[in-house]
Amino acid sequence: MSAVRVGVVGAGNMGADHVNTLHRWVSGAEVAHVADLDAGRAAEVAAGVPGARSGADPYALIADPAVDAVVIASHDSTHADLAIAAVRAGKPVMCEKPLAPTTAECVRVLREDRAADLVSLGFMRRFDPGYADLRAALAAGTAGVPLLVHCVSRGVTSAPGATDEFSVTGSAIHEFDTVPWLLDSPVVEVSWHAARPTPAATTLRDPQLMLLRTADGALTTVETFLNAGYGYDVRCEVVGEHGTLALTDPARLVSDTARTRATGYPADWRPRFADAYRLELQAWTDAVAEGRPTPLATAHDGLVASAVAEAVIASMHADGRTTPVRVPEVG
Numbered sequence: 001m002s003a004v005r006v007g008v009v010g011a012g013n014m015g016a017d018h019v020n021t022l023h024r025w026v027s028g029a030e031v032a033h034v035a036d037l038d039a040g041r042a043a044e045v046a047a048g049v050p051g052a053r054s055g056a057d058p059y060a061l062i063a064d065p066a067v068d069a070v071v072i073a074s075h076d077s078t079h080a081d082l083a084i085a086a087v088r089a090g091k092p093v094m095c096e097k098p099l100a101p102t103t104a105e106c107v108r109v110l111r112e113d114r115a116a117d118l119v120s121l122g123f124m125r126r127f128d129p130g131y132a133d134l135r136a137a138l139a140a141g142t143a144g145v146p147l148l149v150h151c152v153s154r155g156v157t158s159a160p161g162a163t164d165e166f167s168v169t170g171s172a173i174h175e176f177d178t179v180p181w182l183l184d185s186p187v188v189e190v191s192w193h194a195a196r197p198t199p200a201a202t203t204l205r206d207p208q209l210m211l212l213r214t215a216d217g218a219l220t221t222v223e224t225f226l227n228a229g230y231g232y233d234v235r236c237e238v239v240g241e242h243g244t245l246a247l248t249d250p251a252r253l254v255s256d257t258a259r260t261r262a263t264g265y266p267a268d269w270r271p272r273f274a275d276a277y278r279l280e281l282q283a284w285t286d287a288v289a290e291g292r293p294t295p296l297a298t299a300h301d302g303l304v305a306s307a308v309a310e311a312v313i314a315s316m317h318a319d320g321r322t323t324p325v326r327v328p329e330v331g
């Protein structure tokens, strides 16, 4: 079977990481083209892959006959238009989360005839070995009926200019996909709360706490703390009727020195989820090569996660009022 020739739009942190993963770790994939508005950055990233071309125009990449499938890893605000262009070109697309910052834009993508077949979403936690084991244990009833889920997403420092809303659409959106996937039950109502601010956060309220209720009656807390300082740290614990299930510390090394036992934290999400990105891109490539539906999150999953984010932001602007989640009809 010939390799799937992939074009990657966006050569920033995530795009460069996907290019490297596709090139070095994914069998059956070949990075053919990298595009970034910053042509120098695109060229620099493409230089790591012999034969890959680069440019500043993402639409030229999508139209390139040497590109079979597209990865979108550019700014959130560009995802909908680029996904639509890829769908119209008949090319499978793996779009980084979120599908779009608003549900109206997600609906615009889903109204494209072949969007349901061609668009996959980069909710990579579905491929993280820890989350996959957690989901399997829940399905097996290991801890009984799930009652509470506690999710924590902490980072070292927020991006310049990060807003209250970014903490929801940029960070908590992962949990808005992961929790319904773990529990097999959709989020039906939410509320948003903020602790007193830290001096490290000047442009947003941080940390934030969100409360989600799923249709099964379970309650989930989601903490986002973008300026936690000490490292990148993602946690998840499910409390069931008969016990608890939790992700373990993913560190591979423990050091015992000076009467202290210690493990390290990564500086950002890339090392923590390296296996998940690799497994996700491999699963996508295999499905594209075989012309079958991918096992990744779908465009509709992207719409649902954005609907939860919209309800959380509505609660944020209404003093934390409990707010129902409304998923718009695609029509």
Ligand SMILES: NC(=O)c1ccc[n+]([C@@H]2O[C@H](COP(=O)([O-])OP(=O)(O)OC[C@H]3O[C@@H](n4cnc5c(N)ncnc54)[C@H](O)[C@@H]3O)[C@@H](O)[C@H]2O)c1
Residues within 6 Å of the ligand: 009, 010, 011, 012, 013, 014, 015, 035, 036, 037, 038, 041, 056, 058, 072, 073, 074, 075, 076, 078, 096, 097, 098, 122, 123, 124, 170, 269, 273
């Ligand atoms: N799945 C995950 O864990 C995860 C983690 C981080 C970021 N992301 C998502 O990945 C995407 C990229 O994030 P990042 O951290 O790499 O950001 P980044 O700012 O490091 O890189 C974005 C790049 O996109 C380029 N760009 C912007 N608009 C473009 C356009 N129209 N055409 C071509 N290039 C364009 C920018 O020049 C920049 O180089 C975002 O959507 C983000 O939400 C996902």
